[in-house]
């Protein structure tokens with residue numbers, strides 16, 4: 001079997017570079033080991049005159065990485081537009097932030113169709129396709145239109161919201177019907193899977209039994225595959241990182257003071273505003289914790305061309321300045337706020353240095369930072385994870401201090417409790433969480449999904465009997481979706 005993995009964001013095999021998001025971070029080590037070919041966006045665009053999609057292909061461990069230049073006329077409407085201004089807010093239950101135009105939708109469909117044509121180049125008779133995330137909800141259907149009869153799986157890295165919220169996305173029905181071209185659809189949590197199935201049952205009025213949906217496209221199985229990390233690798237990286245200059249400088253600067261750490265993309269789903277307000281509240285309620293604990297918040301810039309993200313960047317920067325202005329002293333800065341990324345080799349050492357990991361998203365598909373923080377702790381003196389109950393990770397890491405990210409006082413109390421927690425309790429909670437991480441590694445996630453995809457394959461998915469010639473000229477999709 002030859003595996004073709006597809007995602008918008010890909011990662012080059014450079015361990016010392018910061019990762020942009022958990023999807024790329026998670027897939028990199030498994031693609032390197034399994035010998036899959038990983039196809040995604042190069043981040044560059046090209047005009048429409050190209051006869052064939054242009055891909056730069058390079059080796060990636062035992063596998064390969066193919067980075068495609070996406071069509072210039074459609075990239076913005078696809079990535080910043082429909083994917084991240086309509087789907088992303090809806091998937092994170094922020095219907096108020098949905099912005100979508102017909103042109104954006106047409107561009108999204110164009111890029112899905114373009115990716116399908118490009119994938120034919122990497123297809124072999126024994127290929128299996130595994131499509132990642134909300135950027136490509138319709139890619140399976142486009143592949144079927146081009147005659148692909150191979151098994152096609154799809155994994156959603158984000159949450160899936162309730163029927164009412166997803167119905168706020170223009171063309172939701174058409175998109176969800178297109179998803180039924182997949183043989184297997186994977187979700188992070190039971191709740192995501194159940195929300196999806198309830199739309200399929202109640203809005204599409206399709207039969208669902210034991211997670212199997214029967215439609216005109218054949219059978220599609222929906223199931224849960226919580227994504228994991230490689231805990232051993234993080235533990236090793238953490239030990240090694242303690243002598244890294246960034247980590248030793250941080251430790252020296254703390255002067256015995258305790259540290260809490262947050263590591264997030266600057267995204268409204270991550271709950272950064274409430275987190276900073278919770279620290280403000282904690283220092284107000286417990287002035288003895290001033291100079292005793294500070295917060296290191298790494299907030300890596302993300303999707304800055306989108307208005308909601310630009311606004312967030314200014315809002316969080318102002319909040320940090322206000323809190324530092326109120327609680328800071330000539331020789332003490334309460335919040336160290338960094339708008340840059342670190343390689344995971346350094347990040348692991350920063351996690352280990354911090355006595356508290358604060359992961360408080362309002363909604364999050366999984367949140368790998370939560371898992372990485374736990375894996376990076378020293379077994380003899382582990383830190384405490386304060387985790388939002390709305391992160392997918394909370395299902396497995398229920399031995400963390402679970403918080404409601406809308407309850408600022410509650411979060412302030414949880415951080416104070418984490419700082420005061422006795423060693424015996426810290427170790428007990430950490431061991432329970434490590435057992436869950438070791439049970440659901442990234443390697444296991446990958447293997448489980450592929451095995452389920454093989455098992456769920458049904459031959460009635462082929463829509464066209466024979467594959468068309470490579471790079472067929474298609475009808476003008478933009479016109480089709482207007």
Ligand SMILES: O=P(O)(O)OC[C@H]1O[C@H](O[C@H]2O[C@H](CO)[C@@H](O)[C@H](O)[C@H]2O)[C@H](O)[C@@H](O)[C@@H]1O
Nearest residue numbers: 009020021022023133157227364365366367368
């Ligand atoms: O590619 P970007 O637009 O820069 O965004 C980064 C990634 O963000 C999202 O990550 C998700 O995947 C993680 C791993 O499963 C999960 O832990 C997290 O909760 C999700 O938010 C997005 O889904 C990816 O497609 C992006 O690449």
Ligand SMILES: O=c1ccn([C@@H]2O[C@H](COP(=O)(O)OP(=O)(O)O)[C@@H](O)[C@H]2O)c(=O)[nH]1
Nearest residue numbers: 018019021022023025265341342367368369
């Ligand atoms: O400076 C940074 C910040 C984050 N990350 C990585 O980015 C990923 C973030 O994934 P998560 O699931 O927490 O959130 P996402 O950004 O995907 O929504 C994690 O693997 C982090 O180790 C990184 O390599 N360097």
